Amino acid sequence: MPNIAQSRFAERICLVTGAATGIGRAVAWRMAHEGACVAVLDINGDQLEITRKGIEARGAKSHAITADVSVADQVRAAVQQVEIHLGPIDVLVSNAGVPIVGAIADLSLDEWDRTFAINTRSTFVVVQAVLSGMRKRRRGVISITASSAALVGEVGSAPYAPSKAALVNFAKQVAVENAHLGIRCNSVCPGWVDTPFNDPSFANDDERRETVQRQVPMGREGTPDELAAAIAFACSDDASYMTGHTLVVDGGLTLGPT
Numbered sequence: 001m002p003n004i005a006q007s008r009f010a011e012r013i014c015l016v017t018g019a020a021t022g023i024g025r026a027v028a029w030r031m032a033h034e035g036a037c038v039a040v041l042d043i044n045g046d047q048l049e050i051t052r053k054g055i056e057a058r059g060a061k062s063h064a065i066t067a068d069v070s071v072a073d074q075v076r077a078a079v080q081q082v083e084i085h086l087g088p089i090d091v092l093v094s095n096a097g098v099p100i101v102g103a104i105a106d107l108s109l110d111e112w113d114r115t116f117a118i119n120t121r122s123t124f125v126v127v128q129a130v131l132s133g134m135r136k137r138r139r140g141v142i143s144i145t146a147s148s149a150a151l152v153g154e155v156g157s158a159p160y161a162p163s164k165a166a167l168v169n170f171a172k173q174v175a176v177e178n179a180h181l182g183i184r185c186n187s188v189c190p191g192w193v194d195t196p197f198n199d200p201s202f203a204n205d206d207e208r209r210e211t212v213q214r215q216v217p218m219g220r221e222g223t224p225d226e227l228a229a230a231i232a233f234a235c236s237d238d239a240s241y242m243t244g245h246t247l248v249v250d251g252g253l254t255l256g257p258t
């Protein structure tokens, strides 16, 4: 963890979804390290408890909620719970996601709907729930984790990539509707990142290394901490004039053929 001179999130209350592992956990710990009170939400309660303990170990207040982001009532109730336990939410990181991929010819309607329910509709629900308070207070920042897959055509990436492409545009809609109220919203697009998310994509470590070296100009996967740094930047006052932006953090993956 880098040594941060300022506490960019001091006194701020943050909610991070999909925070049981990977990028979401790294974001939660980074924001705690920088002074935030951090609420975390995930379907995986056991791993979420490790994230919560890590927040407290960094001297920050925490609140953990086990919930399924694809169930709207659970998400709305979670937002209410966070506001009761920690206070009004200043920063939302909508980050939960699943990697459902396959050839279009073989995909079922259920796979399409489930992907959009978890990756896309859930973001609308949590953003809407958090926005009502932010709009009343005329302040707030939102970061939506999309994907570099949202920006390109890629064999076998439906329905995952379209579900993330919708988020890139949704961040712009949130930004343009709320900019005059002092509320910012950006999307962050990771490329290959070393988290459990990609485990099903590769048969073994050698295949993983070979694929990443072939596709990524920087020749390696990103780390959860590198993504947390970008998301923390987007959510901090360092990015105070940035809204509706698509922040690509992919080691050059989307630059074109290497």
Ligand SMILES: NC(=O)c1ccc[n+]([C@@H]2O[C@H](COP(=O)([O-])OP(=O)(O)OC[C@H]3O[C@@H](n4cnc5c(N)ncnc54)[C@H](O)[C@@H]3O)[C@@H](O)[C@H]2O)c1
Pocket (backbone or CB within 6 Å): 017, 018, 019, 020, 021, 022, 023, 024, 041, 042, 043, 044, 067, 068, 069, 070, 095, 096, 097, 098, 099, 118, 145, 146, 147, 148, 149, 189, 190, 191, 192, 193, 194, 195, 196, 197, 198
């Ligand atoms: N790892 C990558 O290479 C990569 C690349 C591009 C985008 N992303 C995006 O980054 C985000 C975080 O992924 P990660 O790489 O940290 O993977 P991860 O698997 O470590 O984290 C995803 C989290 O979402 C949670 N989740 C899944 N379904 C849920 C549900 N229905 N309700 C609540 N929580 C749920 C999981 O339990 C998990 O903790 C995802 O949105 C993913 O699409 C990841």
